[in-house]
Amino acid sequence: MPASVDGPLPWPLHPSLAALLPQLELVQDCWQLLAGRREHYLPRGEREPESAYRRRVEAALPSGFFRDALRTFAGMLASSHWRELPASLQAVISDVDGCGTDLGVFLEAADLLVLRDGAALVGVIPPHHQWPSEGDRQQALRNGDRLSLPRLLLLERRNVLHWHLPGNHALPDAITWRERRADGLLADGENASMQEPPPHPWQYLTASLVADGPGGVGMDLTTETLVADPQAPSGWRRQRLEQRHYRGIRQLPAIWYASHGAAFGDGELPHLGLAHQYLNHFRCQSDYQELLYRTALPVGVRTGVTGAMGSGNGASQQEPVVLGPNTVLDLPEGASFQFVEIQARSLAEHRAWLESLDQGMRRDALIPAAAQGAPRTATEISMAASQAYALLQSQAIQKASMFSSLLQHWCAITGEPLPVQEGPALLVEISPLAPAPKPQPTVTEMLQLHERGIVSDVALRQWLGDLAGVAPASA
Numbered sequence: 001m002p003a004s005v006d007g008p009l010p011w012p013l014h015p016s017l018a019a020l021l022p023q024l025e026l027v028q029d030c031w032q033l034l035a036g037r038r039e040h041y042l043p044r045g046e047r048e049p050e051s052a053y054r055r056r057v058e059a060a061l062p063s064g065f066f067r068d069a070l071r072t073f074a075g076m077l078a079s080s081h082w083r084e085l086p087a088s089l090q091a092v093i094s095d096v097d098g099c100g101t102d103l104g105v106f107l108e109a110a111d112l113l114v115l116r117d118g119a120a121l122v123g124v125i126p127p128h129h130q131w132p133s134e135g136d137r138q139q140a141l142r143n144g145d146r147l148s149l150p151r152l153l154l155l156e157r158r159n160v161l162h163w164h165l166p167g168n169h170a171l172p173d174a175i176t177w178r179e180r181r182a183d184g185l186l187a188d189g190e191n192a193s194m195q196e197p198p199p200h201p202w203q204y205l206t207a208s209l210v211a212d213g214p215g216g217v218g219m220d221l222t223t224e225t226l227v228a229d230p231q232a233p234s235g236w237r238r239q240r241l242e243q244r245h246y247r248g249i250r251q252l253p254a255i256w257y258a259s260h261g262a263a264f265g266d267g268e269l270p271h272l273g274l275a276h277q278y279l280n281h282f283r284c285q286s287d288y289q290e291l292l293y294r295t296a297l298p299v300g301v302r303t304g305v306t307g308a309m310g311s312g313n314g315a316s317q318q319e320p321v322v323l324g325p326n327t328v329l330d331l332p333e334g335a336s337f338q339f340v341e342i343q344a345r346s347l348a349e350h351r352a353w354l355e356s357l358d359q360g361m362r363r364d365a366l367i368p369a370a371a372q373g374a375p376r377t378a379t380e381i382s383m384a385a386s387q388a389y390a391l392l393q394s395q396a397i398q399k400a401s402m403f404s405s406l407l408q409h410w411c412a413i414t415g416e417p418l419p420v421q422e423g424p425a426l427l428v429e430i431s432p433l434a435p436a437p438k439p440q441p442t443v444t445e446m447l448q449l450h451e452r453g454i455v456s457d458v459a460l461r462q463w464l465g466d467l468a469g470v471a472p473a474s475a
Contacts, residue, residue, distance in 0.1 A: 011176070014162045016265050023269055024158050027116050030066040030275045034282065038062070041279055042286055059293070060286040066278040069365040070271065074111040076392055077399060078104070080428040084419040086411055088141075088149055098151040106152055111399065113156050114259050119267035121160050121177065122402060123153040123207075124253040124409040126221070126246045150413050152406070155179075161204070163265055172264055174208035175254055181225070200226040200236065207252055215245035219252065246413075253409035257402045259395060270391075274365055281357040288350040295347065304335035389430065396428035443467075 013021075029037045038060055044053045082103075085093065093103050101109075113120035128147040131137040140148040155177050164174040181203050206222045213220075222243045229237035258267035269275075300323065329337050403426035411418045419425070441449075446463060449455040455463075 219249040298339040
């Protein structure tokens with residue numbers, strides 16, 4: 001079992017997920033400001049004392065640039081509004097997932113996961129409470145029973161453990177994922193007297209389509225957990241908590257929300273390069289702080305001293321030199337004592353490299369408003385803004401498509417008619433990031449500037465030629 005997925009699993013990971021886990025862990029570490037993982041990215045040096053290493057790790061403070069850059073992108077995508085929602089979804093718009101999450105907050109969280117991990121799974125879980133008749137269900141809804149309505153599900157990529165595709169370019173017919181269990185609470189159907197401490201922190205759910213069976217065509221939703229078992233090779237065994245069958249569902253209500261419209265389970269990490277630059281900046285910043293710490297004070301140097309105070313008669317006869325406000329050093333003739341500043345030429349190199357990394361991160365993050373360093377031309381700023389605008393527009397199209405599919409699955413489960421509307425169900429407004437063009441002066445204003453001597457004859461002819469679309473005549 002892979003150790004990078006927080007303990008044993010009841011089945012192997014999907015091969016594509018197993019290959020991508022190191023990259024997912026890297027971007028997650030950058031998102032969490034390397035919490036608890038600074039030792040992993042700052043290894044201990046050869047023969048470095050433990051106390052010095054601990055002080056160096058504690059002094060290394062990562063910045064929040066990577067997380068802030070992704071939040072900036074998600075904030076631009078959050079400028080959206082939906083046209084019309086089904087009545088049941090509108091009724092629970094402030095609690096779409098059963099945990100008190102607003103629909104807008106839910107969509108923004110999905111955007112953040114996609115920007116960080118390259119993809120996320122968005123699904124619709126059927127109602128937990130099933131009633132024998134529609135009248136009973138409507139009465140439960142009038143009484144405010146939230147469990148009688150579906151709930152939205154958002155899973156980060158590393159928690160979607162396995163899936164099965166019946167063919168190429170086909171939708172999955174079985175998906176397995178995990179959800180963290182509430183601390184100190186038992187899952188439904190679990191007997192407290194049969195619980196073996198310590199409880200496993202995860203529960204595993206599998207949604208699969210069923211073509212034939214006692215309940216007819218539909219979807220099975222199975223919930224399992226792991227319990228301690230000394231007889232098992234891994235020390236854990238699977239225990240089924242419950243299994244539910246939902247009739248009439250012919251397609252799994254799950255949407256693979258990817259950054260580039262990739263197939264289910266696929267998708268590149270769009271900001272992986274930025275994460276690597278962030279880690280390089282963190283290491284270089286740590287080295288720079290360590291150099292500053294070691295070169296903060298000048299060093300006392302004495303020359304021309306031998307004997308008891310010097311090193312001429314062996315190290316065993318050396319005496320420590322104690323310096324204080326009332327200390328007097330009685331030096332022989334020709335000896336000297338002075339404080340010497342450490343040159344530390346590498347400080348300037350580290351400082352220049354830090355500035356280069358900082359500018360590179362801001363350039364690759366495509367946030368023109370936060371760009372610093374050397375001034376750029378208007379063309380460079382416009383091209384960077386156009387690139388960011390194109391990426392955001394592509395992501396906005398993916399988001400609108402995901403939301404339309406989400407409404408279809410919701411209405412298929414509740415039996416409501418899908419709202420008829422012109423255009424997409426979700427409108428995402430991405431404002432152009434390029435700065436507004438500066439107003440051009442009029443001909444009269446240019447002639448006045450020329451009369452005052454502010455604009456030369458050559459500049460005036462060049463401007464008039466550009467305005468008329470005529471190439472200037474060669475002298």
